[in-house]
Amino acid sequence: MQALTISGLTKTYRGGVQALKGVELTVDEGDFFALLGPNGAGKSTTIGIISSLVNPSSGDVKVFGYDLHSEKELAKSCIGLVPQEFNFNQFETVQQIVVNQAGYYGVPRQLANERAEKYLTQLDLWEKRNARARELSGGMKRRLMIARALMHEPKMLILDEPTAGVDIEIRRSMWRFLEEINKQGITIILTTHYLEEAEMLCRNIAIIDKGQIVENTSMKSLLSKLNVETFVLDIQGNTQHLSLEGFEYRLSDSSTLEVDVAKSDGLNTVFSQLTEQGIQVMSMRNKANRLEELFVSLVEAGRKEQG
Amino acid sequence: MSAGNNWVALTTIWIKECTRFLRIWVQTLVPPAITMSLYFVIFGNLIGQRIGEMGGFSYMEFIVPGLIMMSVITNSYANVSSSFFSAKFQRNLEEMLVAPVPTWVIILGYIGGGVARAMLIGLIVSIVSMLFVDVSIHSLPVIIITLLLTATLFATAGLVNGIFAKTFDDISLIPTFVLTPLTYLGGVFYSLSLLPEFWQWVSKANPIVYMVNGFRYGFLGVSDVNIGAAIGVLVVFNVALFSVAYTLLKRGTGIRT
Numbered sequence: 001m002q003a004l005t006i007s008g009l010t011k012t013y014r015g016g017v018q019a020l021k022g023v024e025l026t027v028d029e030g031d032f033f034a035l036l037g038p039n040g041a042g043k044s045t046t047i048g049i050i051s052s053l054v055n056p057s058s059g060d061v062k063v064f065g066y067d068l069h070s071e072k073e074l075a076k077s078c079i080g081l082v083p084q085e086f087n088f089n090q091f092e093t094v095q096q097i098v099v100n101q102a103g104y105y106g107v108p109r110q111l112a113n114e115r116a117e118k119y120l121t122q123l124d125l126w127e128k129r130n131a132r133a134r135e136l137s138g139g140m141k142r143r144l145m146i147a148r149a150l151m152h153e154p155k156m157l158i159l160d161e162p163t164a165g166v167d168i169e170i171r172r173s174m175w176r177f178l179e180e181i182n183k184q185g186i187t188i189i190l191t192t193h194y195l196e197e198a199e200m201l202c203r204n205i206a207i208i209d210k211g212q213i214v215e216n217t218s219m220k221s222l223l224s225k226l227n228v229e230t231f232v233l234d235i236q237g238n239t240q241h242l243s244l245e246g247f248e249y250r251l252s253d254s255s256t257l258e259v260d261v262a263k264s265d266g267l268n269t270v271f272s273q274l275t276e277q278g279i280q281v282m283s284m285r286n287k288a289n290r291l292e293e294l295f296v297s298l299v300e301a302g303r304k305e306q307g
Numbered sequence: 308m309s310a311g312n313n314w315v316a317l318t319t320i321w322i323k324e325c326t327r328f329l330r331i332w333v334q335t336l337v338p339p340a341i342t343m344s345l346y347f348v349i350f351g352n353l354i355g356q357r358i359g360e361m362g363g364f365s366y367m368e369f370i371v372p373g374l375i376m377m378s379v380i381t382n383s384y385a386n387v388s389s390s391f392f393s394a395k396f397q398r399n400l401e402e403m404l405v406a407p408v409p410t411w412v413i414i415l416g417y418i419g420g421g422v423a424r425a426m427l428i429g430l431i432v433s434i435v436s437m438l439f440v441d442v443s444i445h446s447l448p449v450i451i452i453t454l455l456l457t458a459t460l461f462a463t464a465g466l467v468n469g470i471f472a473k474t475f476d477d478i479s480l481i482p483t484f485v486l487t488p489l490t491y492l493g494g495v496f497y498s499l500s501l502l503p504e505f506w507q508w509v510s511k512a513n514p515i516v517y518m519v520n521g522f523r524y525g526f527l528g529v530s531d532v533n534i535g536a537a538i539g540v541l542v543v544f545n546v547a548l549f550s551v552a553y554t555l556l557k558r559g560t561g562i563r564t
Contacts, residue, residue, distance in 0.1 A: 013564065051405045054564045073407035081405050087398035091330070096323075103319025104406035106312025152406075 001064065003029045003078075003156050003187040004050065009059030011045050011211075019045040021211040023059070027204070029155075032182045033189045034202035034219070038299060042211040043191045044084065047160050051081040064155055077105065080149035084160040084191075086141050088148065090134035094125055097133060098148050105152035112151065119147040123177065139170040146174070156187040163197060175201060195295055199223070209299045230287035231267070233257045237279035244273050258287060316408045317416050324420020328386055335386070335424060336431060339378045343432045346374050347439045350496065362498045362529045367440045372523040373495030376457060378432045380490055380515065381482065383425035383458040384465040387417050388478045391469030400562060410556045414466065414549065421462030422455065429454060443526065449534065450525030456541035457518045461486075463548040470552070470561045489515045499531040507531075514540055 004027040011020040020042050027033045037043045048054030050061055052072065061068040066075035088097045095116055102112035120126040123143040128136060136144060142162060149157060159178075163171045171194075178201060182188050192198055198205060198219075205222055207215040215222065235257050242251065247270060248260040259270055274281060328335040347367065355366035362369055394400035403413055436442055444450065464481075472478045493515030499507050510516050511532065521537030524530035530537070556562065 048564065052563075053401055053404055055559055073409075076405065076407040079405070083398075083401065085398065087401050089394070089397060089399045091327075092323075096326070100319055100323050101402055101406070104316050104403050104408050106309070106315045106407075108315055109319075148402075 001029045003027045003031065003064055005062040007060050009049065009061065010057045011049065011054065012057045019211055023213055025206055025213055025216065027187060027189060029187055030185055031187055031204055032202045034198035034205040035189060035191045035208060036198060036205065036295060037208035041208045043208055044160060047158055047191065051079060051158060052076060077152065078155045080152065080154035080157045082145045082149045082157065082159040082162050088133050088144065091132055093130050093132055094120065094144055095129040097144065098151050101148045102151035107152055115151055119150050123147045139166045142166055143174065156189065158189045160191050161193065163192065163194060207295065207298055215298050228260050228262050230258055230260050231284055232287050233259065233284045234282045235274065235279050236282055239279065242277060242279065244270060313409060313412050317412050320413065320416025321419040324390060324417060325423050327390060328424045336428065339382060339428045340431050340435055343374055343378060344435050347436060351439055364527055368527065370496055371436045371440060371442060372526045373519045375429050375432045376519050376522045377490050377495050379425040379429050379454060379458050380461050381486065382428045383421040384461040384482060384486060386424045387421040387462045387465035388468040390420065391417055391466055392472045392478050395469065395562060404562065410553055413556060414552050417466050418459055418462040421465060422458040425458035445528035446525050450522065452538060453518060453521035453525060453541065456545060460541060460545050460548060463545065463552055466552050467548065467555065470555050489513050494519045494531060514544055517541065
């Protein structure tokens with residue numbers, strides 16, 4: 001079954017700005033899906049429409065088969081939203097925020113309290129349950145919004161930049177949590193500026209630019225489009241007469257070598273040539289995030305097509 | 308949502324609203340008690356002694372119902388307008404908008420919060436007034452009906468103000484330039500019979516006259532207007548304003564892009 005079906009979705013704001021120009025998108029049930037795009041591409045408008053915070057100009061949205069227009073309440077019950085900006089009452093306590101949210105979905109208070117303990121514990125916030133939201137750190141506030149979105153146990157979770165401004169340790173723990181709930185069957189739609197995050201977590205991906213989907217495919221097939229990757233090698237040895245036949249390369253300093261390697265060539269030739277010249281490779285890494293390179297090239301290609 | 312779910316959502320909003328005004332009780336509950344005590348001391352005791360009787364009662368007895376009603380009006384209005392606008396401003400209103408809460412439940416929840424604060428303040432001001440005068444009750448049902456209908460009406464009006472408001476200034480404009488003049492000219496401090504006939508007629512276009520007089524009738528058994536007309540006006544205004552609030556929220560005015 002499809003968790004989300006969007007067809008012909010358009011949105012023109014009052015000032016005449018056309019934010020969406022006929023978005024077509026489907027997300028399968030149980031998917032971990034990335035919706036990427038540069039700033040102002042239409043990501044937040046799309047999410048705003050799915051979560052009923054923005055009225056569409058035209059088009060259809062179905063959530064688990066429920067039409068967002070004619071079966072609004074059923075469709076809304078399936079969605080949990082983690083917005084980009086903190087939008088809880090800063091003066092309420094952590095527990096009040098999550099229990100109230102459950103109440104809006106009709107979850108009785110006793111059950112809401114049980115779920116509050118469950119999700120706040122899972123997100124390391126149970127100790128902070130009586131703290132006011134404004135007293136929390138940025139990372140805690142982000143986790144609070146995830147706990148809040150799960151209180152009615154939705155079938156689909158939409159996260160708009162969930163790890164923005166969060167330190168790497170908390171980010172990784174949030175990734176583990178999201179992977180875990182995805183394994184339990186919750187469909188996840190994620191927007192992020194950390195493309196490494198999308199590459200690591202998501203199975204399918206759509207790229208939106210200027211209100212249109214320019215790519216909608218699996219992460220695997222998208223990454224396979226990348227023909228050349230740049231590797232950074234930490235090397236030891238005399239690099240004075242270094243030469244790599246058939247490769248573009250640059251020496252950043254005497255012990256750092258950058259090599260562009262085409263997928264068809266592989267790395268073995270690089271290693272054997274370096275070994276022949278008495279140079280040892282101590283360590284190696286990708287220069288840039290692979291998805292980042294693709295993202296930039298796809299967006300640029302789309303813009304050229306549109307003139 | 309089912310009726311049970313709607314009930315849970317309604318009580319959640321109501322409890323949240325009550326928790327809010329109780330949390331900031333120094334801002335919400337104490338000022339009316341202080342202001343009304345000053346009114347009782349200055350207008351009731353000091354100036355009132357020189358005014359003498361009004362409508363067959365001591366001036367203090369005469370103004371007590373009006374002053375309670377004035378507190379009810381300002382507090383039911385202020386509670387909902389500021390709470391709803393803050394929720395809009397901080398964007399935590401989105402918590403309700405993304406959930407399957409019907410529009411009428413959101414409206415009733417906010418109104419319920421405003422009415423609860425108004426009732427509590429009405430009680431506080433009544434207790435304060437008992438320190439200055441023996442409060443008599445002519446008809447408890449009339450007191451309760453006019454109090455509830457007035458609190459509901461102004462809570463709804465506050466909600467409409469909150470829906471349209473774009474800045475914090477916008478929620479103080481109506482109370483300052485509309486509500487306060489209408490309340491002071493609504494017969495809180497004087498009987499309409501003191502006015503020339505033309506101004507009596509003009510005053511009867513002021514809905515607050517009906518509320519104050521209806522409420523005063525409940526205490527003293529005297530009124531400048533027919534009590535049936537007073538309750539009728541309140542019901543009509545309540546229905547009309549609820550419809551306005553419902554239409555605006557359903558359409559997403561001021562809350563959805």
